[in-house]
Amino acid sequence: MEIAQHHLEVHNLSLYFGGVQALNRVDLKVKKGIVFSLIGPNGAGKTSLINCISKFYIPHEGKIIFNGREITPLRPYEVARCGISRTFQNIELFKGMTVLDNIKLGRHNHLRSGPLAGMIYWGKAKREEEELETFLDREILDFLGLTPIKHRVVATLPYGLQKRVDLARALSPKPEFLILDEPVAGMNREERQDMMKHILEIKTVWGLTIFLIEHDMEVVMNVSDSIAVMNFGEKIAEGKPEAVKKNPEVIRIYLGHSFTEG
Amino acid sequence: MELIVQVMIAGITIGSIYSLIAIGVVLIFKSSGVINFAQGSMAMIGAFIAYSFVTQLGVPIVFSLLITFLIAAAIGIVIERFVLRYLTGASLLSIIIVTLGITFIMDGGALAVWGSSNFTFPKLFPAFSLELGGIKVPSVYLWSFITAMVLLVIFLLFFKYSKMGLAMRASADNQKVAIALGISSRKVLSLTWIIASIVATGGGILLASISALHVNLSYIGLIVFPVIIIGGLDSIAGATVGGLIVGVLEAISGVYIAPHLGGAFQQVAAYLLLLIILMVKPYGLFGAKTIERL
């Protein structure tokens, strides 16, 4: 019997900030190729969890295993190199740079030219840059409709577009595992529909595993294969969307939320 | 045995003056986040102004000192109001460079007015020396140390217990909330600079009494940095301790180490210590690590 390896496993993860416990022995397993959503009220620990995965925070207890390999001791940039990519709740884009440059940064580790080649430029570095641009035009910019603005400086773009650039940057290294941190926060209805479409397309066309943190229940219910619910740093429910929706504990937490509409 | 005690005495005295100058920098940082590279120049100019009043204009010492402090306060306000107002929210480098620019202006001005020779500072203190177990402590040292310590204690108490001190600490901690509570941040900021300027002037005068009066006195502004790295950028008590440590370190390395390594090692000793400390504690010995939010 074949034991299917989970793409990402979180074992017993705990994190403290001074006296506050942000994560309390959280256990999660994410299968390959699905959309896994993490929901819960503000302060539940969702962002802390993915910050632990990215190694922005160092957990005090527990392990994180990716593709069967433990990644807990890795440095943040090494985690990114494993094939895990993420977007940020607060759009940590490099606002002084252009859209294209930001997205190129996503593929930083796929480029080979070093400082000397860079300074000379003609030859290796130039070829690399041109290939990179062609690749990005074809695979990423077109897909997300960003081609017309690729030379705009990010700081001049409206919020919704910046979020899309963030997504493009996260996709550019062609990761296996994509973490989306509140991708539709602050968007209007139309932008949200667009983002949902993109997420589903990414899942089907690209075949990624998507780890989604979101408050918007419509989006969560529409795209997820599996949902986990957190509250006060603990996981309190997990399962298929329909099941989680009916979980009394979950309903209690979301009392008053437009949860029942989904 | 005698030598090391003398060295310690010299070190502690100079160190206490370093503490005074450092406190000005810490104050300004605490209330506005500005790191004032011009503190040393302020000290030097203050000493020169006092000197001018006493020696060249013949004004009695007490009045001279008072006028000097007033002028120093005025300079502080001018810097704060006209220059730094424009730079609220500017990057750290801009602020450093602007205060460096102010240093150049002040140094150049002093050079222009007084020239680059050595002057003897008039005697401020009654000449009586102390004998500690057979070792003579020069009166200047003794009085400088006492003055510095008294000022330091006054500041510590002021900040901890007085209403204005509390207001300044609140403003430094969280400006918006302080304003909401009715604390005028502009007044607080001006007051901070006034205090810092006066303290710097005091330190400059003391230092000039001990060594000589020369425009290069402004280089004391550079010693301030090892002091505040040791003591912590936002701690007055820390600056006090840091100053004493640096003073003693300088004195000891000047007498015991420099002859072996050559040259003026004592001038770099403090900076070597700074590097070593920063390697181990990136935010200074007592500094607080700011938690970054993502």
Added chain:
Amino acid sequence: MKCFKTRHCAYYFIFVGIFLLFPFSLFKYTNYVLFLVNMGAIGVIGASGLNILKGYTGVISLSQAAFMGVGAYTVAILSTKEGLPFWINLPAAGAITAIVGVVAGTPSLRLKGFYLAMATLATQFLLEYVFKNWESMTRGVQGLFITPPQIFRVHMNNDWVFYFFVVPLAFVAVLCTRNLLRTKVGRAFTAIRDRDIAAELIGINVFKYKLISFAISSFYAGVAGGLWCYYMTIINPEAFTLLVSIDYIAMVIVGGMGTIMGPVYGAIFIILLPEFIQRVMEVLQPIFRMTYTFEAFKHIVFGFTIVIFLMFEPKGLSEIFSRMGRRIAKWRRKEVREKGGY
């Protein structure tokens, strides 16, 4: 070699022409003007290096002059003690300074902002101490003399020869900087400057790139220092003090941080400023009968320049020029519209 457009080709030819003919067009004071241009070129190289570190990677470095000193002393020692030719010495100076720079940059692993600046300040003082006291290598305060190498039978420190050598080098330095910024490494630098934590999280090894930045920046400084040594033929610790480091920071800021032409404008400005002050003083002195020394006045004006720039035009000369360029373009478009109808 292909030109993209014939218009670009024309510009290149014009610039090369100006460069070649310039010294011949000066009738009086030729050597003096060339001297200024040469100093400016050295400044451009040093300032470009500092700009990479500060403008593009966001590290505040107060030790650029000390690094130049390392380069200068390396060249001096290699040419006097080992008798090596300049085309080995200069790159060697750059390489050795790069190594020193990387060592000096290791604190940058954990230090940020002000604390990192303090570490560079410490580096500056420590290196100054080494220059003054490692007498066996540097002859301390007396300094070192060198015989400059000869190109086509003329000594390199001849103003003309040096001009034709150093100005192309400065051009290459600026070009390399521009190239770097179009590629992987340069982008990583800018990312680190803007948000270093985010850069780490998206896969950039920030520490490694900070060290690379130190290395490149120090290489530039080392080469600039080596050139200085060949031009001045005598070097001593006085040429590499904190004041000179501040000069370089002023060049980067006044010129415009984080821009490619910034160091060029800034270097020219800062090198010319003392000369300008001197001329003004010579004119004003009999009128106002001022007894200020040149030194004092230079300090004051330098200080005011820095303060005024940072108060009113923090983005420096390159921003001022850009704005002028944009205004001219707008005015031209307006003219075309008015003339050609709507």
